[in-house]
Amino acid sequence: MSPPSRDSPQWLRVTLPPPPAGEGFLLVDALHRLGARHITRREDRIVALLACHDPDPRELVADLRAAVRASTSLGVESIEWSQISESEIDEAWQRDVRPFQASPRLRVVPSNSVGPRDPSVLRLSPSLAFGTPSHPTTRSCLELLDSCVQPGERLVDVGTGSGILAIAAALLGAAHIEAYEADRSACRAAIRNRALNHVESRVEVIEARVTPESLRKLSDSDRIDGVSANLEPAALLPLIGSLARLPRPGGWILLSGVPRAELPTLRESLGSELLDPVTERVVDGWWTGLWVSRPRSPREPEADRPGH
Ligand SMILES: C[S@@+](CC[C@H](N)C(=O)[O-])C[C@H]1O[C@@H](n2cnc3c(N)ncnc32)[C@H](O)[C@@H]1O
Known part of the structure; x- marks a missing residue:
C-alpha cells in the first residue's frame, strides 16, 4: 500500500x-x-x-x-x-454484509456468495457507497418497493448510492430506472452493481446533483410511474415539493432518510393536495413513507395549482 x-x-x-x-x-x-x-x-x-x-x-x-x-x-x-x-x-464489507431477506421477493447477498443467476437475489459488491441492508432506511425502502413496483414501470431513483433501490426495482420488474447520484465513486459502485445483477439495460446511472429545477424539467419531459428518494434531511427537504410532483396521477413516491423529529417539516413541504398516504414506518428513529399521486382533476390544470 x-x-x-x-x-x-x-x-x-x-x-x-x-x-x-x-x-x-x-x-x-x-x-x-x-x-x-x-x-x-x-x-x-x-x-x-x-x-x-x-x-x-x-x-x-x-x-x-x-x-x-x-x-x-x-x-x-x-x-x-x-x-x-x-x-x-x-x-x-464482505464479512458485514450477510445474506439478508430484504422483502418477500428479494434477498440481498454480498458478491462473494456463490449461486446461480436468480432475479430474486440482488448481489452487492464491496464499496463505500451508502446502500446496503445494514441501514434501516434502505431496509424499509426495499420492503416497500416490493409492494409498489409494477412490471413495466418507468421510475426515478434520486440518490442511488450503491444503486441498491434502482437494481431492486429492476429485479422486481420495472422497465427503466433513471438512477441519479451526485457522488462519482458511488456512481462507479452503482455501475458495478448493476452489471453484477445483469440489469445494465434497465438501470441508467446518471452522475448529477438533482435540484428542484432539474426535477421540474424531468416531470415535464417524461411519464414517471414511481419515484424513490432515500436522502439525508438536508438533501431531501429542499427537493420535496418538486419530488411530490414527479409521479403521474396514480403513480407512487417512496421517501426516506428523515429522522422522526423532522417529520412535521417534511409533511408541510410535501403538499397534501397532491398525494394520498399509503403507509409509513419508523425504524430505529428513521422514517420512511409511501404515497400515491392523486388523480388530477381536468378542471384543475397543473399551472393553476398553488405553489406550482
Ligand atoms: C442515504 S444515501 C441512499 C443510498 C441508497 N439509495 C439507499 O437507499 O440505500 C443518499 C445518497 O444520495 C446522494 N445524494 C444526496 N443528495 C443528492 C442530490 N441532490 N442529487 C443526487 N444524489 C444525491 C448521496 O451522495 C448518497 O449517495
Missing part, C-alpha cells in the same frame, strides 16, 4: 457500544455528519468507517468524541478506533 497522503483518504474504523433506546438515529446522524460510511451493527458493537484526509487521525478522533458526547449519552471512553486500508475494508 502507498504511504498515506492528504489527497488519498485513509480510513478510520470506529467501534462503539449501541446507544440507549431512542438515541440510535442521533448517533448515526452524528457519524454521517463526520463523513461516516457503512455503519453496521456487529454483535454488541456499532462499527463505522470514516474517511480521514489527514495522515494523523487524532483530530478526527477528537471531533468524533465531541460529536458523540454532544448528541448521545454514550461515554466517549467506550469509543475504540483503528486505521484500516481499502483492501481490509473490502474484506470487512
Whole structure:
C-alpha cells in the first residue's frame, strides 16, 4: 500500500457500544455528519468507517468524541478506533454484509456468495457507497418497493448510492430506472452493481446533483410511474415539493432518510393536495413513507395549482 497522503483518504474504523433506546438515529446522524460510511451493527458493537484526509487521525478522533458526547449519552471512553486500508475494508464489507431477506421477493447477498443467476437475489459488491441492508432506511425502502413496483414501470431513483433501490426495482420488474447520484465513486459502485445483477439495460446511472429545477424539467419531459428518494434531511427537504410532483396521477413516491423529529417539516413541504398516504414506518428513529399521486382533476390544470 502507498504511504498515506492528504489527497488519498485513509480510513478510520470506529467501534462503539449501541446507544440507549431512542438515541440510535442521533448517533448515526452524528457519524454521517463526520463523513461516516457503512455503519453496521456487529454483535454488541456499532462499527463505522470514516474517511480521514489527514495522515494523523487524532483530530478526527477528537471531533468524533465531541460529536458523540454532544448528541448521545454514550461515554466517549467506550469509543475504540483503528486505521484500516481499502483492501481490509473490502474484506470487512464482505464479512458485514450477510445474506439478508430484504422483502418477500428479494434477498440481498454480498458478491462473494456463490449461486446461480436468480432475479430474486440482488448481489452487492464491496464499496463505500451508502446502500446496503445494514441501514434501516434502505431496509424499509426495499420492503416497500416490493409492494409498489409494477412490471413495466418507468421510475426515478434520486440518490442511488450503491444503486441498491434502482437494481431492486429492476429485479422486481420495472422497465427503466433513471438512477441519479451526485457522488462519482458511488456512481462507479452503482455501475458495478448493476452489471453484477445483469440489469445494465434497465438501470441508467446518471452522475448529477438533482435540484428542484432539474426535477421540474424531468416531470415535464417524461411519464414517471414511481419515484424513490432515500436522502439525508438536508438533501431531501429542499427537493420535496418538486419530488411530490414527479409521479403521474396514480403513480407512487417512496421517501426516506428523515429522522422522526423532522417529520412535521417534511409533511408541510410535501403538499397534501397532491398525494394520498399509503403507509409509513419508523425504524430505529428513521422514517420512511409511501404515497400515491392523486388523480388530477381536468378542471384543475397543473399551472393553476398553488405553489406550482
Ligand atoms: C442515504 S444515501 C441512499 C443510498 C441508497 N439509495 C439507499 O437507499 O440505500 C443518499 C445518497 O444520495 C446522494 N445524494 C444526496 N443528495 C443528492 C442530490 N441532490 N442529487 C443526487 N444524489 C444525491 C448521496 O451522495 C448518497 O449517495
